Amino acid sequence: MDTIKLLIKEPNKEPYIKEVENTLKSFQDIVGGYIECVEMPGIKNVDIFCNEEGLFEQLPGNIWIAGTGDCIKGTCYMVGYDEESGESVDLTDRQIKACEKYINTFALPTGADLYQDYFLLVPEMAAKSEKYFKKSMEM
Secondary structure (H helix, E strand, C coil): CCEEEEEEECCCCCCEEEEEECCHHHHHHHHCCCEEEEECCCCCCEEEEEECCCCCCCCCEEEECCCCCCEEECCEEEEEECCCCCCEECCCHHHHHHHHHHHHHHECCCCCCCCCCHHHHHHHHHHHHHHHHHHHHHC
């Protein structure tokens, strides 16, 4: 069976690298349900996959999606993708470092509750998003 290297981020925990079977079931097991793909802001050829029903299930907030008023809810994972085939591929070491830096910037603050503190989080995350995109434009 093929495996794939990805980065998993659970709410209120540090991210970790894991090799899993490259199957839909493995991916659904990670997020705890149906998967939804979100483009990783500012990191080329990386996608975030999360639980499609995270909001409806009131899963805890995890990491903010830069440039939006939204947040990944519940456990998610980041994986590379091949531009030509569109297939998921192993994350490179460089992509892992970029993802970890992104997570350090946009993880919800310890003790914050996405649903109770949403209107407090929006201005903070908007300011972080502006800095993040400005910095990536300078590179």
